[in-house]
Amino acid sequence: MAITRSRxxxxxxxxxxMTTATGAxxxxxxxxxxxxxxxxxxxDVRSRMDLLTDAMSLTGDQKDxxxxxxxxxxxxxxxxxxxxxxxxxxxxxxxxxxxxGSDIPAAADAYGDAATAMTELEMKTLAEIxxxxxxxxxxxxxxxxxxxxxGAFLDDKKWNEIPKGRLx
Amino acid sequence: xxxxxxxxxxVAATVLSAQGGGVAPPPSGGPQTLFxxxxxxxxxxxxxxxxxxxxxxxxxxxxxxxxxxxxxQLRVRLVNAEIDKNDVEIKAILPEYRTAAAHxxxxxxxxxxxxxxxxxxxxxxxxxxxxxIVAGVFIPPxxxxxxxxxx
Numbered sequence: 001m002a003i004t005r006s007r008x009x010x011x012x013x014x015x016x017x018m019t020t021a022t023g024a025x026x027x028x029x030x031x032x033x034x035x036x037x038x039x040x041x042x043x044d045v046r047s048r049m050d051l052l053t054d055a056m057s058l059t060g061d062q063k064d065x066x067x068x069x070x071x072x073x074x075x076x077x078x079x080x081x082x083x084x085x086x087x088x089x090x091x092x093x094x095x096x097x098x099x100x101g102s103d104i105p106a107a108a109d110a111y112g113d114a115a116t117a118m119t120e121l122e123m124k125t126l127a128e129i130x131x132x133x134x135x136x137x138x139x140x141x142x143x144x145x146x147x148x149x150x151g152a153f154l155d156d157k158k159w160n161e162i163p164k165g166r167l168x
Numbered sequence: 169x170x171x172x173x174x175x176x177x178x179v180a181a182t183v184l185s186a187q188g189g190g191v192a193p194p195p196s197g198g199p200q201t202l203f204x205x206x207x208x209x210x211x212x213x214x215x216x217x218x219x220x221x222x223x224x225x226x227x228x229x230x231x232x233x234x235x236x237x238x239x240x241q242l243r244v245r246l247v248n249a250e251i252d253k254n255d256v257e258i259k260a261i262l263p264e265y266r267t268a269a270a271h272x273x274x275x276x277x278x279x280x281x282x283x284x285x286x287x288x289x290x291x292x293x294x295x296x297x298x299x300x301i302v303a304g305v306f307i308p309p310x311x312x313x314x315x316x317x318x319x
Contacts, residue, residue, distance in 0.1 A: 104278060108274035111270065120265075167305075
């Protein structure tokens, strides 16, 4: 049962990726602010919640439930965000040291710990969201939701705007 | 075990995104690439430092491709394990992910160190901020809303 569900999810993600990969690919490297703002360019943008709603055709009740989980995860992410900032700065300092950066591996390990914690939170939250929707909704929206989770909780103030120009 | 099509998509997405994130010039009038933002933050000289730094990132993007693939695959496995509430699998995945993430961070830092070595004293003030800009530069991000047509 569990194996079947896992395979279904993987296949759904694979199929979804085939249709969303172009967007993801084109997106990379052009992270910026909202449309019309410095660093943004292009048309105006919709919120992460709007995109999740469209991707999965969420009902009103489902939207409320998804929002509640995203809010909770964003709050839980606060210490991880701080760890990412701290370890990233330490990694930059290690790289900047004269002599080739022998401190880099240890600093990279510390950053890897924080990145893993954030990834775990993102994927746990996605899994929770996927339990809220029907199989049809899951099939339709798993791939976009998978991508939309990456970096969702990096901003101190909100998870709903994408992107602010940061990943990890 | 892992569907070949999925791996293929990951490979394509990773390679192309790394190119877009690291080196590809923007279309006329478009927003800056991450690398351009990075170069601008460091005030890299367009004729001398910029091309050299760009080559460092291009070279690193090739090394990063299998790492990024692995990280994406592990994220998929992690979602499945979370859905199944398979704690054994989750505990097996997380150390793998941690190793891959540290490897990627190491690569980013080593690349940054090469660029840093090019800098003049008056260019290092914003080094930490510049390094933050290229966090995850070799990993495919979620599609930004800018790619979604407005209805």
